[in-house]
Amino acid sequence: MDFEYSDNVKRLLERLQQFMHEQVYPAEETFHQQLQQDRWGEPPVLAELKIKAREAGLWNLFMPDPRFGAGLTNLEYAPLAEEMGKVLFSSEIFNCSAPDTGNMEVLAQYGSPQQQEQWLQPLLTGEIRSAFAMTEPKVASSDATNIETSIVRDGDDYIINGHKFYISGLMNERCKILIVMGKTDPDNPNRHQQQSQILVPTETAGVNIVRPMTVFGYDDAPEGHAEVIFDNVRVPAANLIVGEGRGFxxxxxxxxxxxxxxxxxxxxxxxxxxxxxxxxxxxxxxxxxxxxxxxxxxxxxxxxxxxxxxxxxxxxxxxxxxxxxxxxxxxxxxxxxxxxxxxxxxxxxxxxxxxxxxxxxxxxxxxxxxxxxxxxxxxxxxxxxxxxxxxxxxxxxxxxxxxxx
Structure with a gap:
């Protein structure tokens, strides 16, 4: 393989490094001070930096599909992600933070036109944030086939019941959509075809946030990690991603x-x-x-x-x-x-x-x-x-x- 970065990546990396040194590092202290006033909102300095990053053309650098982002390969994105990683909150400044990146890639690859218009577009522009709900406290979720959350068809809807925790991003006030993984066909002999993924707006009735989870005592604000119970959550069948049994x-x-x-x-x-x-x-x-x-x-x-x-x-x-x-x-x-x-x-x-x-x-x-x-x-x-x-x-x-x- 060629270890020499392309001219395009060199230019992007130079601009990104300059932005980090001129804008991000000087804002670290302000960011943490503002977080003390509002743990789950968006610190004003973060919002300001996002505007500057977008104006600088440093936006959606992770997205390989040029229709939705920078169109970089994984190899091209690597030095950029490394640079952003030097400050924990800086990936969000460039709309390159998890779990949004993974959710955007899912919607870009698997989402219906309606799902892309309703949820992918506002994620790409940074208007909202998202979360991915898979891990559960009562089963070993390192084996994803263990998950117990149920997704049951009821006419034109699905009804979701389950208990999740460490759902990163859900505590953030700007988190508006969840991708939830659960079982639509728990009796399928193929354990990898029991699961499905479905879009659940966070304001849907029955989505009950129990508490923020900490990591070594850190609450990781403003994203946070939520424990959440889905209690007879009803969403349209059109919210299912691709189809039943495709979750894994x-x-x-x-x-x-x-x-x-x-x-x-x-x-x-x-x-x-x-x-x-x-x-x-x-x-x-x-x-x-x-x-x-x-x-x-x-x-x-x-x-x-x-x-x-x-x-x-x-x-x-x-x-x-x-x-x-x-x-x-x-x-x-x-x-x-x-x-x-x-x-x-x-x-x-x-x-x-x-x-x-x-x-x-x-x-x-x-x-x-x-x-x-x-x-x-x-x-x-x-x-x-x-x-x-x-x-x-x-x-x-x-x-x-x-x-x-």
Whole structure:
């Protein structure tokens, strides 16, 4: 593969980096201050930055379909997502934040013209936000065939009943639509054809938010993660996406890009942590000399740089294979980077916190919240163990089938 970015990507990356340094980094403190006044609304500074980003042509960069966005490949998007990942809220500034990105891709690929007009278009313009409801508290949702939420046809409607939690984005006041995964055919002998996905406006009667869930004590405002109960929620049959029994297929199509996007952003977070630890080591004096003179500190910096570059290269290779051969053909590489990148980011950020001392655990630096995010991604879109189980199965079958030389 060619590691040289195209001229178009170079121009976009230069503009994005300039925007980050001139607009986003200076706004971090203001963003957090405004959040204290309104946890689930949109901070005014965020709204202002979105307008500027759209005017700068830095909008919907994730969308590969040129009808709806920038038309970039996964490989082209990788350095841009990495740059955005350096600030947790910055992806939203460019309308490139999860779970909206995955939901937009689902609607672009599978949505009916009516569904695209009603929900995709306002998501593309940033008028609303969305959420994806799959995980349930009472079953092991790492196996999506376990989910118990029911979607039952009743005339021209479907009735939904179920209990979900850690539904990212649902606490946000601007979240107006949910994609809900549940079972329309629980008795189907094919466990992967029992599920369907359906659009549920958040203001529908019976959509009851129980509480915001925290992650290591963070509420992750203004998106948040909701526990929600669907109590006889009735929506039109036209809200079903594609058709009954297609939910698992849609989920797998959605998760490929989503998984690698998380990894791209994590590399950006780890890179920022590396730069922060190097700066701290040069400026902080311990035992009469800068920390950077200590052998163990130098080793931490060196190991971190190596691990980041390894993950970056694996991410680029996975993205390249997705572009060339499709998500299914690249599934092993996607699994590899989903295993590697979150653990790498946890390790690097942990070292950065250690070098920062007690301050590294505080609200004065971005490190603690970034660590919480990185640790979360070891579970999001499938736990490490599931990816290792499936990857190991695939590799054993592949190499085990080869005849001895």
């Amino acid at each position: 297929e849609i989920a797998q199509g959605r998760l490929g890009p989503g998984r690698i996007h998380h990894c791209m952003r994590l590399i950006g977070q780890a890179q920022r942590a590396l730069e922060a630890m190097a700066k701290r080591a040069e400026q902080r004096v311990v035992f009469g000399r800068p920390m950077s003179k200590q052998g163990s500190v130098r080793e931490d910096i060196a190991k971190s740089a190596c691990e980041i570059e390894q993950a970056r290269l694996l991410t680029l290779k996975a993205a390249d294979q997705m572009d060339r051969y499709g998500n299914k053909a690249a599934r092993d590489l996607i699994a590899m980077i989903k295993i590697v990148a979150p653990q790498m980011a946890c390790n690097v950020i942990d070292r950065a916190m250690q070098i920062h001392g007690a301050a590294g655990l505080s609200q004065d630096f971005h490190l603690a919240q970034h660590y919480a995010y990185a640790r979360t991604i070891r579970l999001a879109d499938g736990p490490d163990q599931v990816h290792m189980m499936q990857l190991g199965r695939n590799l054993a079958a592949r190499y085990g089938a080869e005849k001895d030389a």
